[in-house]
Every structure is written in C-alpha cells, then in structure tokens.
Amino acid sequence: MGRWEPDARGRLAKAALALYAERGYEQTTVAEIAKRAGLTERTFFRHYADKREVLFAGSGELEGRFVGAVAGAPTSAPPLDALTLGLDAVAEMFADQREFASRRQAVITANAELRERELIKLASLVAVLTDTLRSRGVAEPAASLSAEAAVAVFKVAFERWIAPDEERPLAQLTREALAELKAVTSGA
Amino acid sequence: MGRWEPDARGRLAKAALALYAERGYEQTTVAEIAKRAGLTERTFFRHYADKREVLFAGSGELEGRFVGAVAGAPTSAPPLDALTLGLDAVAEMFADQREFASRRQAVITANAELRERELIKLASLVAVLTDTLRSRGVAEPAASLSAEAAVAVFKVAFERWIAPDEERPLAQLTREALAELKAVTSGA
The missing domain is CATH 1.10.10.60 (Homeodomain-like)
Structure with a gap:
C-alpha cells in the first residue's frame, strides 16, 4: 500500500x-x-476512511496497548497496579507525539461532533478495560471503578501534558496524577 | 402553565x-x-422542548443539586468529602425514581445519539464540579481527579441501582462504590 x-x-x-x-x-x-x-x-x-479518521486513527492502538499491558500484568497484581502498566504503555506510545497531540486536541475541542466522538472512544476504553479486569478475576464494582479511575488519570495527565509550556513527559504526569488520585481518595 | x-x-x-x-x-x-x-x-x-428533552430534563436538577451540595460543604472539608455530600444529595433526588430511571436508561442504551448526549452531560458535570472545587481552593490536578472520581462513583452506583432485582437504595450503593474506590486506590 x-x-x-x-x-x-x-x-x-x-x-x-x-x-x-x-x-x-x-x-x-x-x-x-x-x-x-x-x-x-x-x-x-x-x-483513511474519511477526514475524521485522521484524528481518531490512534484510538485503536491506544486501546490495544492499554488492554494488552493490563491483560499481561502478573496474575497477582491488584487492579490498579495492572492498570498502571497500561498507563505506562500508553505514555510510551505518545512519547514523541506531544505537538501532534496538542494540535489534534485543539481541533477536537473546537468541534462538538468531534468532542462527542472523543467521549465515545473514552467510554469504550473504560468498557474494554473493565472487561479485561473481570477476566482477571476482579469483581464488580471494583473492576468498573478501577477502569474509570485509570481513564480519569489518563485524561487529566494528557490534558496537562499538552498544555503550553509543559515539558515533563507524559509518563511522569501520569504517575503524578495517579499519586494525586491516591492522595484525594485517602482523604488528603 | x-x-x-x-x-x-x-x-x-x-x-x-x-x-x-x-x-x-x-x-x-x-x-x-x-x-x-x-x-x-x-x-x-x-x-418540553422536544422528545429528547423528556429524557434529559432531570440533568439540570442533578447538576444543580450536586454542585450546590459541594459548594455548601464546610470550608475545611477535603475535596472527596465535599463531593460525597454532593453524591448524597443526588441519591436523595432519585430516591423514588428507580423505575423511571431504569426505563430511561434502557431507552438511552438502545440509541447511539442518546448515549452520546448522556456522555456529554456527564462530561459537563465533571467540568462544573472541577470548577466548584477550584473555587474552594482545591489545586490541580486534585480538583479534576476528585471530580472525575466522584462522577465515576455515581455512574457505577447508578448502573447497579437500576439493575434487575437490585433493591438497595442508591445512597447505599453510592457509599459502597466510594468505599470500593478507596480500597482499589489504596492498593487493596
């Protein structure tokens, strides 16, 4: 091709x-x-199937890497540890894509239809991660809540990463967001 | 009228x-x-403005109650405690609406356009709660992460609440989901 x-x-x-x-x-x-x-x-x-596909072509790879890392985590890993491996894998995929990611986000933010598409992709990611955790023997509601929490961490870290003047790598921002989530849920 | x-x-x-x-x-x-x-x-x-509005007329009240309770929490309350008051206020609003909520969700699940609308409403709720926490002096990324976590708790508890044969009140399921989130983020 x-x-x-x-x-x-x-x-x-x-x-x-x-x-x-x-x-x-x-x-x-x-x-x-x-x-x-x-x-x-x-x-x-x-x-590309159409002009929208240019913006969302990476979603499949993101989901694949995320899910792959979670599914491949040691059997003994608690759900959030398995999800952390997924977050690391995704951060690595984006490593040298900051400029592209930032421009892409600006286009999506400016268009209601694209924002909807983005929300659907994230909801689908939560669903697939929940299923993956269930396959690992994680019960409900722990599976859904862990998947929701991990995707929230990804969203928040990603938004910070593409902000003007931000220079820290996505992997670091993801780890920081995860630590912050742990702090707020422990009542800090 | x-x-x-x-x-x-x-x-x-x-x-x-x-x-x-x-x-x-x-x-x-x-x-x-x-x-x-x-x-x-x-x-x-x-x-109602149109037939879709019948399904989403409650969104404004939900957001208003949630935000109102968070904004009115004691100044000293940590973010997740303030959000817990919001979750309680929302659970109270839905108290005798289980059948309506369950039927409504079935209609929404069956229609892509309505599912998108639902995702947009939830994203908007996260954004408004984040702003409310920031006004309370909560820094980023704690504000965004706490708001995302609280809405995730609501979603997961709500889904359980409207499941067939579920009889526990929404307030109880919300509290249980919150406890479960705390457990998974503390590495349990």
Missing part, C-alpha cells in the same frame, strides 16, 4: 491537522488535504 | 417512556406521546 510514497500516512495526517487549524475542520476537504501533502485523494483513501 | 392538567409534566414523561420502550425512541412522535397522556401537543411543548 503506497510504498512509492514515503510516509504518505504521516504526511497526510500532518497536512490535515495544519488545514483543520487554519480553516476549521468542517471547511477542510479531503482534496485539500491530499493536495497539501502532495498526494492524491486516492492515496488519502488508501490510508 | 397548565394548572388545569394535574401533573401534565409527569404524565407526559411516563407516556413518552412507555412509547419509547414499545416502539423505539426514533419511531415515536410528540403527537403520539401527547395522545397517550390524554393531552395536546401544545401542552407537550409547554413542558
């Missing part, structure tokens, strides 16, 4: 985000994205 | 939910809801 166009997928994503920021997501067409990337519409559709 | 129609609002809500369950939300018209309730369409529109 497109091996004669080096990193076509990355170039399309970069062009799309630049155009969404400049003109707004709704006003941007696939033809314009392809042109900006120096590629054809046909190449665009080999990589 | 409609004082010659005793509890027109409640009758319309009941009729709407019955029809959504029987025919599906999308297939139900305002005219049918009004007819089932023995009222006119004009009366419907004096109480």
Whole structure:
C-alpha cells in the first residue's frame, strides 16, 4: 500500500491537522488535504476512511496497548497496579507525539461532533478495560471503578501534558496524577 | 402553565417512556406521546422542548443539586468529602425514581445519539464540579481527579441501582462504590 510514497500516512495526517487549524475542520476537504501533502485523494483513501479518521486513527492502538499491558500484568497484581502498566504503555506510545497531540486536541475541542466522538472512544476504553479486569478475576464494582479511575488519570495527565509550556513527559504526569488520585481518595 | 392538567409534566414523561420502550425512541412522535397522556401537543411543548428533552430534563436538577451540595460543604472539608455530600444529595433526588430511571436508561442504551448526549452531560458535570472545587481552593490536578472520581462513583452506583432485582437504595450503593474506590486506590 503506497510504498512509492514515503510516509504518505504521516504526511497526510500532518497536512490535515495544519488545514483543520487554519480553516476549521468542517471547511477542510479531503482534496485539500491530499493536495497539501502532495498526494492524491486516492492515496488519502488508501490510508483513511474519511477526514475524521485522521484524528481518531490512534484510538485503536491506544486501546490495544492499554488492554494488552493490563491483560499481561502478573496474575497477582491488584487492579490498579495492572492498570498502571497500561498507563505506562500508553505514555510510551505518545512519547514523541506531544505537538501532534496538542494540535489534534485543539481541533477536537473546537468541534462538538468531534468532542462527542472523543467521549465515545473514552467510554469504550473504560468498557474494554473493565472487561479485561473481570477476566482477571476482579469483581464488580471494583473492576468498573478501577477502569474509570485509570481513564480519569489518563485524561487529566494528557490534558496537562499538552498544555503550553509543559515539558515533563507524559509518563511522569501520569504517575503524578495517579499519586494525586491516591492522595484525594485517602482523604488528603 | 397548565394548572388545569394535574401533573401534565409527569404524565407526559411516563407516556413518552412507555412509547419509547414499545416502539423505539426514533419511531415515536410528540403527537403520539401527547395522545397517550390524554393531552395536546401544545401542552407537550409547554413542558418540553422536544422528545429528547423528556429524557434529559432531570440533568439540570442533578447538576444543580450536586454542585450546590459541594459548594455548601464546610470550608475545611477535603475535596472527596465535599463531593460525597454532593453524591448524597443526588441519591436523595432519585430516591423514588428507580423505575423511571431504569426505563430511561434502557431507552438511552438502545440509541447511539442518546448515549452520546448522556456522555456529554456527564462530561459537563465533571467540568462544573472541577470548577466548584477550584473555587474552594482545591489545586490541580486534585480538583479534576476528585471530580472525575466522584462522577465515576455515581455512574457505577447508578448502573447497579437500576439493575434487575437490585433493591438497595442508591445512597447505599453510592457509599459502597466510594468505599470500593478507596480500597482499589489504596492498593487493596
């Protein structure tokens, strides 16, 4: 698929985000994205189903890594320890993506339909993590609550990570958010 | 407004939910809801903006009660204690609404657009609670994490409360979910 166009997928994503920021997501067409990337519409559709997919293509990988790390945690690990391994795996995936992530978030925040899509993806992540914990023998409501808590930690750490002038790595912010959650729930 | 129609609002809500369950939300018209309730369409529109509003009319009250209780907590209360007062206030509001809440949730679960709407309302609740905690002097990320945790507790307790054969009151399930969250975050 497109091996004669080096990193076509990355170039399309970069062009799309630049155009969404400049003109707004709704006003941007696939033809314009392809042109900006120096590629054809046909190449665009080999990589993405539509212009929204450019923004959410990473969701599947995020979910896969998160769930994979939780499922692979030592059998003896309590739920939040297993989820912490998942958070680490996700932070590693995003390690050199801060600029892309920050631009992407600005586009999503500006558009109600995209914000809804983001909420659905996060709700789906909670559901899949809950199922994974249940498979590990975690009872309810501990499974749901742990999954909700871990995704909350991810959201809060992610928002801080893409804030202007923030320089700490996502992995560190995730660990800090987790420690803070433990502090507030222990009544601090 | 409609004082010659005793509890027109409640009758319309009941009729709407019955029809959504029987025919599906999308297939139900305002005219049918009004007819089932023995009222006119004009009366419907004096109480609800549209048929979706019947399902989400309680969101504003929920948010208001939750936020009001948090804002009114003793100044010295740690964030999660303030939020616990909010959870209690919400549980009290729902006390005799189990059947309505359960039917409502079934309608929402069956419809993607309604599920999105529900997620948006919950995200908005987190945002408002976060702001309320910040006004109380709670720093970030503690404010966001506490608000996320409290809404997660509400969601999980609410889901259990409306499950078939569940008979414990929402207030009790909320307290249990809160205790469980504390247990999982303390590494139990």
